[in-house]
Amino acid sequence: MVPAIREERLTVTTERDTDLIITAKGVEKTYDTGKLRVPALRGVDLTVRRGEMVAIMGPSGCGKTTLLNCLSGLDTIDSGTILIAGTDLSKLSDNARTEFRARQMGFVFQFYNLLPVLSAVENVELPLLVSGVRPKDARKRALEVLEQVGLAQWANHRPAELSGGQRQRVTIARALANQPAIVWADEPTGDLDSQTADEVMALMRHLNQTNQQTFVVVTHDPRIGAMCDRIIRMQDGRIVSDDLVE
Numbered sequence: 480m481v482p483a484i485r486e487e488r489l490t491v492t493t494e495r496d497t498d499l500i501i502t503a504k505g506v507e508k509t510y511d512t513g514k515l516r517v518p519a520l521r522g523v524d525l526t527v528r529r530g531e532m533v534a535i536m537g538p539s540g541c542g543k544t545t546l547l548n549c550l551s552g553l554d555t556i557d558s559g560t561i562l563i564a565g566t567d568l569s570k571l572s573d574n575a576r577t578e579f580r581a582r583q584m585g586f587v588f589q590f591y592n593l594l595p596v597l598s599a600v601e602n603v604e605l606p607l608l609v610s611g612v613r614p615k616d617a618r619k620r621a622l623e624v625l626e627q628v629g630l631a632q633w634a635n636h637r638p639a640e641l642s643g644g645q646r647q648r649v650t651i652a653r654a655l656a657n658q659p660a661i662v663w664a665d666e667p668t669g670d671l672d673s674q675t676a677d678e679v680m681a682l683m684r685h686l687n688q689t690n691q692q693t694f695v696v697v698t699h700d701p702r703i704g705a706m707c708d709r710i711i712r713m714q715d716g717r718i719v720s721d722d723l724v725e
């Protein structure tokens with residue numbers, strides 16, 4: 480009887496906590512390549528509050544990118560549940576999940592994924608146009624976010640005419656254009672020198688604090704971890720520590 484009562488209390492506390500934007504329970508994911516089965520996530524439990532900036536760290540191959548891809552709905556899981564702002568990702572069809580991502584999430588990856596033939600402002604407005612925003616409004620919003628990341632004067636330059644740090648700022652602007660609730664960043668500074676990495680990270684931290692958006696950042700860089708609110712460490716597909724940064 481006693482454990483059951485305890486469990487019920489815990490559940491009640493969690494359900495009342497409307498601040499939770501990410502809730503993952505018992506998440507498992509195994510890659511099956513035909514020849515090889517690789518268990519990448521072996522029972523991950525995790526909650527993230529709205530407005531938190533969380534670093535996911537750990538040795539190469541421990542499952543960081545897999546976790547980010549599963550939490551964001553880019554990839555599916557084998558078992559467990561993932562709730563994003565109360566929505567169970569596994570209950571959504573592929574199309575609904577894609578739409579949910581486009582509305583609620585922004586992505587920043589190591590290698591920018593900018594379209595080389597488009598200017599900075601065209602890259603930023605593209606996802607807005609795809610999701611049906613009128614061209615005039617999309618352009619206005621794209622210029623606003625480029626201004627927010629300090630790139631107003633570079634709006635008409637193509638990625639090849641920008642430095643690595645500037646390119647990553649364009650990616651961040653693109654991720655923020657639809658005012659997502661969550662921004663996922665996978666090694667966002669991995670391709671940058673350390674000074675530029677610090678600047679890009681400081682920008683993300685500033686945006687996180689100004690816009691109250693939740694950021695989840697996969698990184699190998701302890702200095703970046705130290706700029707976050709919390710550091711989650713993984714090993715062999717599991718979370719082994721979860722600490723607030725002093």
Ligand SMILES: Nc1ncnc2c1ncn2[C@@H]1O[C@H](COP(=O)(O)OP(=O)(O)OP(=O)(O)O)[C@@H](O)[C@H]1O
Nearest residue numbers: 510511512517519538539540541542543544545546
């Ligand atoms: N598409 C895939 N097919 C098969 N195995 C995969 C695939 N993606 C990842 N893995 C395996 O799953 C495990 C976790 O990989 P993951 O990329 O999540 O680790 P990581 O912690 O992000 O690593 P890194 O820091 O090197 O990027 C690794 O053993 C990896 O080899």
